[in-house]
Amino acid sequence: METKKTGTVSNARKRVRDAVRADIVTEARRQLAETGAGALSLRAVARELGMASSAMYRYFKSRDELLTALIVEAYDAIGDAVEAAEATCERNDFAGRWRACCHGVRAWALEQPHEYALIYGSPVPGYRAPDNTNLPASRVTQALVAVIREASAAGAIRAPFVPDRSPDLSEAAETEAAHVEARGLLGVPHDVIVRVVVAWTQLFGTVSFELFGRFVDVVDDLDAMFDQGVAEMTAFIGIVTPPMSPT
């Protein structure tokens, strides 16, 4: 790996620059965790770093750009966490992989409540997320979707319960499920797709309720209720873990 002299030198400059930029983002994240989303201020970050507030503009064109960096970081962090949790499971333990994703989401959210609120809470007023947040934003969904796609292909998703206990899909729901199928769940039956969407919203619904205090005076043992909910939804979708193939 050769480096041209000029390259080396400006890389040195670039390295310093990147390090400072990283310091800014880290400090901003720290303040986010303390104060919460909307209260993030360039001046406060600069102050804490012992820099002039105007120096921020060497690194970010505006406050919104710093916010975007934080959002991307948060999406990547939860994406990493969920992927890592999922990766520890046997590949053909589909139920286990699904549960691991769910627990990964909650565990990360409880560790980083303000970052969770930043990306899954109410939108920050006056801020519009640019397109480059889309990719990191979809990583958690991709992890869940991959489990379903692979489970379905492996025949590890059972037909729903007893026929009369599962409502038929309306025509509109059928059409819509076909769209969703085309977008990343090719080959997965449409009734399963609907259930996956339901389970997906339930997952983030519970985590949000927990973090935003909706369970206060209603449910106390949040670990127990979450675990049970995940188990229920896994069964609801119909994910099963096939017996180990002899190796």
Add this chain to the structure above:
Amino acid sequence: METKKTGTVSNARKRVRDAVRADIVTEARRQLAETGAGALSLRAVARELGMASSAMYRYFKSRDELLTALIVEAYDAIGDAVEAAEATCERNDFAGRWRACCHGVRAWALEQPHEYALIYGSPVPGYRAPDNTNLPASRVTQALVAVIREASAAGAIRAPFVPDRSPDLSEAAETEAAHVEARGLLGVPHDVIVRVVVAWTQLFGTVSFELFGRFVDVVDDLDAMFDQGVAEMTAFIGIVTPPMSPT
């Protein structure tokens, strides 16, 4: 209904006072709907009403008190909406009543997205809701809980699916469900209680996802998906509508 003279007169004063207070809240609500939660400002409200900003302090001790008034109003509005939707159903059409509550929540949320975000979104930074918000906050939950309690008492909730499709309750979940039972679901089986909690979080999870833009590029026909989700969850809980009793 006699009124003493003094009473009449100060009531006149009080009426004017109440009317102005209502005007302030209305204008604040209007700005909330435009700007979003955290951006609410006493000065802006006063400006729009043609009053001095200091005049606000005759009606509200602080900005937070105005915010509290808005929160209470929002809880009461969604409570009214859900109760009204539920009241149009036949009393023993338990599945219909449950669905009506769910659709009531979503319909109100779509009409008043910022008010929904105010009460069900991420907490407003630096604001702590006082105790007197608790009662109005619980009205929607009470409506849902009443349907379940009555349905259960009427024998209109079926045992879950096929035995092996429904995970057993963990010991902790069993204990926790007993707590929840004691808090408003007396007589409802514990496995049903867990499912109700799951359905409850799913309901608000979907609505929040819809309002906060999480379905963009994933699901298009939100009406269809919501309807189907509600149908799925109604069946998931096991609510059935008994045949009409002959009248």
Add this chain to the structure above:
DNA sequence: TGTACATCAGTGAACGCGCGTTCACTGATGTAC
């Protein structure tokens, strides 16, 4: 009915605050010959 007094909604100026952003600058670091 008429007068003296009390209440209280609303005013407008002022306080101190923190914010995002701009701009002309300084001085260290890197580049070209």
Add this chain to the structure above:
DNA sequence: TGTACATCAGTGAACGCGCGTTCACTGATGTAC
């Protein structure tokens, strides 16, 4: 290796802004006799 020049991170003062809240006041409305 040494010198003249270019780049660019960081400075500090300043801009204009809107905010919540306080305070001494005015003047209309209600109250008591």
